[in-house]
Amino acid sequence: MAPIDLNLVHPIYNPHPGWAEELVHYYTLFKEAIPAETIVHMFVVNDGSKTGIRSEDIDLLKTSVSGFTYIDSPVNQGKGGALRDAVRLTTGKYVIYTDADYPYLIENAVEMYRLLSVNAADVVVGVRDEHYYDQLPLGRKIFSLSLKVMNYLFFPQLKVKDTQSGLKGFNQKGKEVFLKTRIPAFLFDMEFLVLASRRTDIRIQWIYVKAREGIVFSTMRAQTILTELANFASILFSGNR
Template identity: 85%
Template sequence: MLHYYTLFKEAIPAETTIHMYLVNDGSKSGIRQEDIHLLSEKITGFTYIDSPVNQGKGGALRDAVRQTTGKWVIYTDADYPYIMANAVQMFHLLSTDAADVVVGVRDEQYYDQLPLGRKIFSLSLKVMNYLFFPQLKVKDTQSGLKGFNQKGKEVFLKTRIPAFLFDMEFLVLASKRSDIRIQWIYVQAREGIVFSTMRAKTILTELANFASILFSGDR
């Protein structure tokens, strides 16, 4: 985390103030206080959010986004699976007021590196978005790199899905707003990243979440 934070900081204007939020979503293992102390020591603006229970990725991110005070928010995974140029491009679009929401869209190279089950689920979801959500301005909703300004933050905090499809819920809500400008960028997987597999139970849960988004009313 410290490595990729440093690369990002060096790639954007020096006068930009960065605050990093790290959420532990209920994990009881693999968390060392000396690591948290190191991040606190090396990163001027750092907040560690230690959730006592596992909420799912959507719940964990909402906890962090609620606490943000900056003009723009960019969220991603702790292992940062993308090339740094993607985050820098996203920052540039937000900081120049070119968009309210910026979405990372995965290219073919990215899909080729996914485990088969995860690849099938991601591509199937994309097809389902075309069929059931024609109003969606971006059909690839599940990349783990997204950014937004304060208008986008307001919409993001209206999401309710606890697990992975909170991304899709966010973009469905944003696409319904005529005043929200959505742009997308291609994202590429960085060298050396290893993607986890997706369990059958997770896929079934997300299909149920898809149905809940499909049949929910405007919020």
């Protein structure tokens, strides 16, 4: 059997000290848990960070990861925009993206890869269990739960109503859909799944994901919430693309 090419994509923005060492650690755990013949190439995309990224960090990744590409975006465009920049450059059969601090259990990413590798789906989505929300700051928890309710009300065709987990994977058909997204920040995930759900030829599967021990989630500013509500409306009233 020919080896399978997998691309891992990690966006970063003003990361905390030690982020590169953490990324190498979790990447190594992931590599050890998947078939040895899998060819893995990592993409790290810097979304216009002002602090936190040193040349030593990039050098560490280059020497520790056998296949590595660093994309340095000078402007902060939002996570969605940064991910699209990286995904356009991927050449692997499968793509999985998640934050560089691997906020979910390694087993979740491994299961996502397994489903893709056996051709069980074109898009695999991480769905957060009820315990996940207990770990979120209050404002972010309210927004996330409210968004799920809004998805049930306004997007009944969505095959997965929890659209915002930061762990998703897809094959080349899914990549084509992902690159049609336009929203720069938080709701690009939702836009992706809305577009995928409109396609009858796209098979979507989901897995439960759990936050790893010790992860700290950021808060959401009021302005961010208002911006994303406007993005929600733009998705609601958009047509097929």
